[in-house]
Amino acid sequence: MALDRKPAPNDLRAFWMPFTANRQFKQAPRLFVAAEGMHYTTHDGRQVLDGTAGLWCCNAGHKRPRIVEAIAAQAAELDYAPAFQMGHPKAFELANRLIGIAPEGMEHVFYTNSGSESVETALKIAIAWHRARGEGSRTRLIGRERGYHGVNFGGISVGGIVNNRRHFGALLTGVDHLPHTHLPGKNAFTRGQPEHGAELADDLERLVALHGAETIAAVIVEPMAGSTGVLMPPKGYLERLREITTKHGILLIFDEVITGFGRLGSSFAATHFGVQPDMITLAKGLTNGVIPMGAVLTTAAVHDAFMQGPDHMIELFHGYTYSGNPIACAAGLATLETYREEGLFERAGEIAPYWEDAVHSLRDCPHVIDIRNMGLIAGIELEPIAGQPTKRAFQAFLDAYDKGLLVRTTGDIIALSPPLIIEKAHIDQLFGTLREVHEDRRRPIVGLDPRDGEDRPRRGGRQQPPDTHRCRC
Ligand SMILES: Cc1ncc(COP(=O)(O)O)c(C=O)c1O
Numbered sequence: 173m174a175l176d177r178k179p180a181p182n183d184l185r186a187f188w189m190p191f192t193a194n195r196q197f198k199q200a201p202r203l204f205v206a207a208e209g210m211h212y213t214t215h216d217g218r219q220v221l222d223g224t225a226g227l228w229c230c231n232a233g234h235k236r237p238r239i240v241e242a243i244a245a246q247a248a249e250l251d252y253a254p255a256f257q258m259g260h261p262k263a264f265e266l267a268n269r270l271i272g273i274a275p276e277g278m279e280h281v282f283y284t285n286s287g288s289e290s291v292e293t294a295l296k297i298a299i300a301w302h303r304a305r306g307e308g309s310r311t312r313l314i315g316r317e318r319g320y321h322g323v324n325f326g327g328i329s330v331g332g333i334v335n336n337r338r339h340f341g342a343l344l345t346g347v348d349h350l351p352h353t354h355l356p357g358k359n360a361f362t363r364g365q366p367e368h369g370a371e372l373a374d375d376l377e378r379l380v381a382l383h384g385a386e387t388i389a390a391v392i393v394e395p396m397a398g399s400t401g402v403l404m405p406p407k408g409y410l411e412r413l414r415e416i417t418t419k420h421g422i423l424l425i426f427d428e429v430i431t432g433f434g435r436l437g438s439s440f441a442a443t444h445f446g447v448q449p450d451m452i453t454l455a456k457g458l459t460n461g462v463i464p465m466g467a468v469l470t471t472a473a474v475h476d477a478f479m480q481g482p483d484h485m486i487e488l489f490h491g492y493t494y495s496g497n498p499i500a501c502a503a504g505l506a507t508l509e510t511y512r513e514e515g516l517f518e519r520a521g522e523i524a525p526y527w528e529d530a531v532h533s534l535r536d537c538p539h540v541i542d543i544r545n546m547g548l549i550a551g552i553e554l555e556p557i558a559g560q561p562t563k564r565a566f567q568a569f570l571d572a573y574d575k576g577l578l579v580r581t582t583g584d585i586i587a588l589s590p591p592l593i594i595e596k597a598h599i600d601q602l603f604g605t606l607r608e609v610h611e612d613r614r615r616p617i618v619g620l621d622p623r624d625g626e627d628r629p630r631r632g633g634r635q636q637p638p639d640t641h642r643c644r645c
Pocket of ligand 1: 285323398428455
């Protein structure tokens with residue numbers, strides 16, 4: 173009997189895929205089997221241009237020799253060292269290298285394994301920091317509508333994306349939210365930072381008046397909100413948040429899981445915008461997405477408040493089995509070296525104007541209602557299909573994949589964030605393909621695709637028989 177239950181290795185049913193339309197996927201699987209530079213190879217042997225650096229993480233592109241070699245060498249030398257009460261040299265070396273490129277004021281590094289864990293860590297440090305300084309009443313956390321801070325309970329509590337919150341109960345108590353900064357009526361088709369919306373930061377004064385500053389531990393925001401669909405900070409907004417948090421003794425946390433490591437054309441968003449937070453959360457580009465790793469950067473003021481009491485006592489009761497894992501540290505060091513050697517942060521800044529012109533050339537495409545960009549990021553907002561939110565963008569994602577391009581969608585927004593090694597020819601290909609995807613939907617079609625009831629070219633190739641649950645690789 174047990175043998176009967178054993179699925180074939182290529183059966184698709186057992187793996188419950190994250191943030192995926194599982195049933196749709198398993199009817200028409202999209203599998204990557206290799207990657208190099210700017211491209212993925214699919215299971216059916218096609219090349220797909222990576223318009224999203226994987227999931228905003230492979231900033232140096234794929235299969236980078238230095239990183240591959242560092243991981244192999246580290247695994248052969250020291251595979252694991254206990255993270256608590258023990259150390260290994262590369263954890264210290266990477267921390268120092270990170271501080272070397274970190275924004276002004278950042279002096280310490282706490283390792284995690286993901287962006288979600290970095291967020292939980294930063295929120296916990298914020299609350300514990302006030303307590304360590306005798307302000308134990310400061311426990312309230314302030315996030316922002318449409319914010320994305322990962323998927324753990326702290327992160328979804330301060331986060332502001334409704335589908336990530338509404339299924340999961342009461343979440344953390346003592347959390348409030350600033351308004352989001354998306355003002356399409358005023359800022360549509362802005363290049364770079366929008367003109368309007370700095371005053372939205374003043375809402376923090378309202379929350380202070382409502383709750384009392386002495387109850388608020390921290391404000392956490394993404395300096396550029398990525399996962400909600402690419403929202404740039406309005407001019408002056410982050411500066412105002414900094415002013416108000418400082419005035420009321422509230423810590424300011426920048427979640428730079430996406431904006432870290434060159435995405436905006438500078439090492440970090442804090443550097444890019446010239447605003448100094450108290451903590452920065454990182455992950456993704458830290459190891460080029462190759463090995464799970466995250467980190468929280470803190471100022472000396474945050475760190476030093478914990479360094480009290482007897483020497484033999486643990487100062488912060490927090491950490492993970494894999495905090496500072498040797499192979500992750502080796503990957504991190506090789507990644508930072510690759511960024512440095514190839515000047516990738518500067519490169520992103522240099523090619524950004526070409527990227528900007530290319531994305532805004534799609535302005536006249538059907539259903540495009542907004543385009544926004546900065547560094548090597550762009551968001552293309554589509555008019556939702558009436559009564560079927562998210563479907564238009566999802567269809568564009570599928571069509572783009574058919575045409576050899578990987579994009580990411582969130583709601584009805586296409587989000588683009590290619591590896592920083594992207595060349596002009598790739599940019600032309602990327603936006604040429606997206607134009608085709610949009611134009612295809614304008615053409616009158618003979619025969620409608622039964623999936624959506626919209627004009628849509630029928631194509632062979634992608635669709636598998638709906639009852640298949642086997643990977644065809
Ligand atoms: C700003 C931000 N914070 C946190 C996270 C969560 O990171 P992870 O998926 O590694 O937990 C993400 C992921 O996209 C993110 O964009």
